[in-house]
Amino acid sequence: MKVCSYKGLSIVIMLRDEHCPPHVHVNAGAWSARLGFSFWHNDIQLWDVVPLSRRPPLAVLEGLCRSLEQPAHLRSARRIWWSRLQTVCLDNQLWDSHTNEVLGMKLVTDTTYRVATARYLPEEDKTLLTLTGASEGVEIQL
Structure with missing residues (x-):
């Protein structure tokens, strides 16, 4: 499903056999990339x-990253991923x-907790x- 485009290149989320962590694909014919x-x-x-x-030239790859990084595009990618796959890939x-x-691979400390569940609220662009073992959850405003 198309998220956005950059200089005629479509940035898409493949919905068949997709896997964590969240990513998009760009297929330019002669090459393909994942972000x-x-x-x-x-x-x-x-x-x-x-x-x-x-x-491709580094400027093209950086342009693809900057395009996906735009808030509306990143929100669209998250919305598509969540709506189709129902995971934010943070469980456990x-x-x-x-x-x-x-x-x-960092050291586990007394402030470290295992993520029991994670969900995305597209309308608020927020992850919960x-x-x-924690007394309260975490709300991440994106």
Whole structure:
């Protein structure tokens, strides 16, 4: 499903056999790319370009990221992902309530909780986390 476009390139979410973490696809014919997005922050990451030998100029890849990063486009991507897949891909992740971030390989501390459930509220552009063992959940305004 199309999220937006950049210089004639469609940025889409594939709805068949899609998987976490949240991401979009760009297929330019000679090359394709994947860009990652999140339901807890607004940064966009370039995941990969294949084949690498046909990689477009860096300005094109940066332009794709900037296009998806626009609030309306990012909100659209989140809305599509949530409405079709019903996940924000945060369940069972570790959340640090002190730094307000998902932990990768960082040290678990007394401010770390496991995400029991996570859901997205498209109309408010907000993610709600229920944390195992925490007295209250987390509300992330995106």
